[in-house]
Amino acid sequence: MPLLELRGITHRFGAVTALDGVDLDVAAGEVHALLGENGAGKSTLVNVLAGGIVPDRGEVWVDGEVVRLRSPADAARRGIGMVHQHDALVGAFTVAENLALGLPGAPFSSSPGFLEAVHRRAAAASPLPLPSATARTDTLGVGERQRVEIARAVADGGRLLGLDEATAVLTPAEADALLDATRALARDGMAVVFITHRLAEVERVADRVTVLRGGRVVHRAARGGFDPATLAAAMVGAAPEPLPAGPGRPGGEALALVGLAARASDASRGVDGIDLSVRSGEIVGVAGVDGNGQRSLAAAVAGTCAPSAGEVRIGGRAAGRTGPAGHRALGLAIVPEDRRTEGLALDLSLAENLLLDAGALGGPAWGTRAPRAIRRAAAPRLERFGVTADPGARAGALSGGNQQRVVLARELGEPPAALLLVNPTRGLDLRATAFVRDEVRRLRDAGAGVLLVSTDLDEVVELADRVVVLSSGRLSGPFPKETPRAELGRAMAGGAP
Amino acid sequence: MRAIFAPVLAALAAVVVGGGALVAAGVDPAAAFRSFARGAFATRHGIGETLVTATPLLLCGLSVALSFRAGLFNIGAEGQLLAGMLCATAIGTADSPAAILALPAAALGGAAVGALAAWWTLRRGVPEVLATLLLNFVLLHAVGVAVHGFLQEAARTYPQSDPIALVARLPRWLDGTRVHVGVLVAVGAALVLHHLVERSVIGLRWRAAGAAPAAARLAGFPVRRDLLTAFVLSGLLAGLAGGIEVTGVTGRLYESPSGGVGYAAIAVALLGRLRPASIVLAALLFGALDAGCAAMERDVGVSHGLGRALEGVAIAVFLALEAGPIRERLRRRPAGAEAT
Structure with a gap:
């Protein structure tokens, strides 16, 4: 039984259909890559997963039952955590305070002992070294901040991690470490939804891939069946190239x-x-x-x-x-x-x-x-x-x-x-x-x-x-x-x- | 239509709530309102008081509106007005024919404070709210220093200046009132500003910078220079208000001479929806409120604070009616630091 399953998800923004009957399932212990260009519907799908958007139509199944994820907190209670392209940390807070945000009782118990315990649990669950508990997050680099977010998503009962274009903001070395960490998380039984537009990353981390274009699933493949040319064509569309109105006549x-x-x-x-x-x-x-x-x-x-x-x-x-x-x-x-x-x-x-x-x-x-x-x-x-x-x-x-x-x-x-x-x-x-x-x-x-x-x-x-x-x-x-x-x-x- | 409707409704609300407050205070509301009417508009003298009170509110309201239309949340009218009072007094009390230049000096003084705020905001990236607000305090205390020190009267008795030289006093032109030619200056300023903001090249550039700073920049407009001009002209208007007050009404500089006119002017400008023509009406409304309440205080023993409270009610009702448009303006805050 998949940990999470989306069935027939359709969502519109005004006249634009962002998602059109999308099916997706993720099992514990696998990395499922979501590939597509900008505007393909990846971000909308991620938001459905994370509880940020309640879709117009379709069902979200978690552990074999239909659920409605009404907010990120809702999703988090079911063990779904998301790391978005732009980090969602409070810059003036320390690493430990950010980790504690959203935990039960967090606003009322922020004693140093509580915060330290939160940090210790997160560090144990995190696949990557976590910055020090007392560092203010706005003094950290992009990669370090991302590690805080990943730790927050996987600690305390996190079972599904969504990474939205997570490598886009990283240096090559940091991106490498993140890809390794993603594999390590999956080995430990975590389900990972890995959103990207980079083919090389799909080949490196994914067990399965789903390609979105124009809000629809246009291609699916499993490890062993990845073909870069097919994936690229699926991503950017193999539609017949429209004829131009006539070539230009270039001058100076x-x-x-x-x-x-x-x-x-x-x-x-x-x-x-x-x-x-x-x-x-x-x-x-x-x-x-x-x-x-x-x-x-x-x-x-x-x-x-x-x-x-x-x-x-x-x-x-x-x-x-x-x-x-x-x-x-x-x-x-x-x-x-x-x-x-x-x-x-x-x-x-x-x-x-x-x-x-x-x-x-x-x-x-x-x-x-x-x-x-x-x-x-x-x-x-x-x-x-x-x-x-x-x-x-x-x-x-x-x-x-x-x-x-x-x-x-x-x-x-x-x-x-x-x-x-x-x-x-x-x-x-x-x-x-x-x-x-x-x-x-x-x-x-x-x-x-x-x-x-x-x-x-x-x-x-x-x-x-x-x-x-x-x-x-x-x-x-x-x-x-x-x-x-x-x-x-x-x-x-x-x-x- | 709505531009007129909102202020009228605000005034009505002030009357209703004010009547209730008067009854609660144990005052006969009919007598109080009769006194208010005589003090504000029902007598020749009352009309004069309304005009005289409205004059600095109008000039400062125009100052605020100009900046706001250009997207600058310049709340420095108070300080610029005080700078105008200081300069007018410094020049106007001089024992020389140059005292006649008190009014131009006031305008220059206000403009200089505006330019200082502009430098802070446009060059150093200080938010204009902060830059202008802090200068208000500087000028408030500068006035205090002046009337205890270099501008104190020769007798050295009270914290006030010598009287302004007669050549620098503004002529009065309605017998039996305190109406002075500064009223005409303020109305003239409203006409000029209306032309500048609504019908001129730089007016369009100001409004573009206020409505969409990125679009103004891409258009190739000299945004930074235009904002400097807006700051300086705003300062000039508020400084002029201070100069007119000293040379036309008080005749001297006192400690804490403004009574918050520069802040009330923000409400006047918003009540007038940042349009010069409507600001004339809003300033008259506030002027009448002030003058009428002063009369009530004199005649039937109503506390002066009630006048302020009525103004507050008028503003609150207006804001409730106009919250949408104002929120729009506040949301699109262009920071001076981004301007080039």
Whole structure:
């Protein structure tokens, strides 16, 4: 009898089906890997396991009976512990205090003796050396903090451990130790759900693997039956490659990154040694799994983050440290990743949002921009991009698709020489997605150089004339767009072909 | 419509609750409200008192609103107002024709304190709430030092300054009231600020920085410079309020001269939904409350604290009606440290 079994789990977020009839079972003493790209539904499934999400449909069985896991505490009572991508420790608390959190009576008995006993039990159960009981967790490194979380999950009756992309934040040596520890836990009878997008890790630790794509199980295999090519193809999808609207006719250099190194202040990973040239009339797609340096790359190109080495050239001229205003002045348009915070000011009107561009707004600072005049000027441009709402409407009142149309109306209204797009269709429905892609192709055909950074491989393959892959902050490629997806998938997963 | 509805309902609630409180205090509410009306708006003198009281509230409310619209939780109007009073007194009591420059000096003093808070916030990454709040205390005690020391009256009797020179006094223009030309200055400031915030290039940049700092940055706006400008202009408005108070009303600098106008102005600005035109109304409402309660205190022996309590009720009702929008604003706190 499996320790835990999921049957027909279906869950929707609004119009998006995150999980669609997923079955999964885990037995004591085995490592069950869950493989998939971003957006495949892994995190949602993990949240179902951990009690963070009660699914719309489907059953969760523990020890042969149906249960409802309503909260992480519920899951913990049944011995299910989870280590998430971003740690859930209280930074100002010590290691022992964090371990004690959630234990019965913890808020009322935090005597040194109690805490020491908690730490001792956790250290005994932990497969990895545990940091000292009295160290504040915000003074620890990422790997050490993770060990605290693992210890918390496996101590005091933990029977099932979920590791969500646990190696993504670790150094190679730490990751190695974690993989060994995972095997050791399974040998001792622990059930482990190991979520990853790295094929090599699956081959190394997993007894069985389940591959998710688009919220469905697309492939299952057991140890001995792992075939890297099959797994990669299952993960990234073997759908027939859609034909592009026609190849670009590349001209001169529109945008170039020369020996670029940068790290955005809000990014977990920087980029280094980036050399890439985008000619006018072509779309270069940067594929990659999220968290491999996309934020830093985009910030350096947009100008919000000054490169620590190398340079960004726009229209053949070095942008230097001129910031977004300077980059825009050289002919760059920017469609940023998060349209709700970076692309638009949701509290401002559509007409005002069309002026969130230093060049378009113009100066001097004390000059007049009468609301009625800017609304009048905005109307035809919004119409041309298919936004039917009144120019005076708040941007926050529009749907995601229409918000992106407003961003495009601003950025593409005056055709730019170069365009940076970051995950331009994330969260959009099919019609809005098609609209965005058509506009990008139209711009390319009009002679702009387009740099598309996207974690959606389908999108990159469909749109790009050339594909490069960003992995661990470095570029590989370029790959011609006919490159098999399995090969791209392996490059994305950081493995050798 | 709602912009007007909320303050009116808040005022009504204050009347109802205030009436109850008066009865509880053993005062005849009818007599008290008659006295309130005479003191606040039913007589020529009452209208004048309301206008005079509303003037610093309006200027400081505009100061707060400007910063808040740019996403800066600048609660330093109190300190900047005190800086304005200090500078106006220092220049206005000078025995020279330069005393006429008391008002510009006040504006400059407020702007300088605003600039100091800006430096702290934008350069050093100190949260603006902290930077501006701490400066309030500095200025409060600076006034104390001044009226016991270098600005104390020649007679050295009381902790107060000499009277402001006559050339620096603001002319009055309604007989039988204390209304001075500073009232017009404040209304003019509201008009200018309305234009700047709602209809100018820098106004759009301020509002973008306040609503979506990341978007303002990606747009290529000089966010850091714009926020510095907002800080300085906010300081200038509050400093002007202090200068007008000294040269138009009190005629001297006293110890603890503000009575918390700079803090009440935060409520005025929120009550006016951070819009200059509505802030004029909110300041009038608060001014009338203050003036009316002062009259009640004089005529029927109501404690002055009750006036403050009524204001509190008005604010509480307003916040209950407007909690959503205000929470939105507070949530999207742009930290100055991130701005470039």
